[in-house]
Amino acid sequence: MIRRTTAARGLALAAVLSVGLAACSTTTESGGGDEGGSQDPLVVGTILPLTGTLAFLGPPEVAGVGLAVDDINAAGGVLGNDVSLEQGDSGDTTDTSVAQQTATDLISKGVQVVIGAASSGVSLNVVDQFTEAGVMQISPANTATDLSGISDFFTRTAPPDTVQGAALGSLILDGGHQKVAMIVQDEAYGNGLRDNIQEAIEAGGGEVVYGASGAGDEFPPGESNFSGIVNDALAAEPDAIAVIAFEETKAIVTELTSQGWDFNGTTYFCDGNTASYEEDFDPGTLEGVVGTIPGAQAPDEFRDRVSGWYEENEGEALSDFSYAPESYDAVILAALAAVRGEGTDGATISENIKAVSGAEGGTEVTSFEEGVEALEAGDEIHYVGQSGVGPLNDQNDPTSAFIGVYKYDDKNVNVFERSIEGEVAP
Missing domain, CATH: 3.40.50.2300 (Response regulator)
Incomplete structure (x- = not known):
């Protein structure tokens, strides 16, 4: 049985500004709950700015990922196994060797999905490494339009510029x-x-x-x-x-x-x-x-939880929450995609992540646990997370987002x- 947990819910009230045309129609996923690839325990890697010019974004992103992994495991894990976490530094574009070495290291450790980078320039330097290795990359902060549709193994929970x-x-x-x-x-x-x-x-x-x-x-x-x-x-x-x-x-x-x-x-x-x-x-x-x-704006309950995670694991409370919701949602989407496709390999996650983001409609869910219950009942799902982004389109971009x-x-x-x-x- 999956243990019942309570997830933070709610979005900040928004003033609506029209800044584009209607979202693209999405393509049909191939997962559909059919038996997928590998069912090894899911290993999530991070390639986030622990050093460099974007290091101020590191703590909230690290905390968002860590809290999501803990929530998933508290709800029974992915396909019956706990999720594990391998953390790595992205550095910045002043020294791209940092991210390239981290990517090599994460691939050697068998990660199936990696969260990051924060810098679009860094992601452009490592996306081919992850794609060739069959590792799904999900950035919580990349906004460069150059990344739209760059790979079936790249998506993001932040909108393009x-x-x-x-x-x-x-x-x-x-x-x-x-x-x-x-x-x-x-x-x-x-x-x-x-x-x-x-x-x-x-x-x-x-x-x-x-x-x-x-x-x-x-x-x-x-x-x-x-x-x-x-x-x-x-x-x-x-x-x-x-x-x-x-x-x-x-x-x-x-x-x-x-x-x-x-x-x-x-x-x-x-x-x-x-x-x-x-x-x-x-x-x-x-x-x-x-x-x-x-x-x-992250709801107060989520801010308290993610700051509490960082204080417990890193020794201090968060002073900034930028991209913590997007980092949390990136992990949840990857885990739900693995459940839908019944496989933890990067290819299965890639094939199913649009569907669990709501590209095919379905039951609205706000937590990993709710998503698993709906999938096990045979429903398609639309994960509505902390960041407020819309379903992924055929370029693997969110179809709508808040600024x-x-x-x-x-x-x-x-x-x-x-x-x-x-x-x-x-």
């Missing part, structure tokens, strides 16, 4: 801005998000006066000297600046401050840098800055304001 870009571009226009400078990191994530923001700004009658697509103003990952870049950006006389970067944001803010930029109501961050800077800048430096992070909008207070802390819902264009 068409959604965040449209939302952020609309927020900039709604702020009354028409001349926008964009300080952009030169890699797949930065360039792709910039292109989508620019498209939204131009569609609304605005102009990108610095950092536009094709202008050649991007900076390399790991850059530390932004004197010339900021000088050139301000020389274009923008009325707003969008910063698309990771850890480099601290140096960018410092340089903007030194050159007299007023951040309040004029500056916009994205998911790569919408973090707390309470310890980094003088109080009030970032007050009024607006940032976006894909994903609905959280945050505003910085006088302590330089990003405070959640509301959610915007958008759809992924076909």
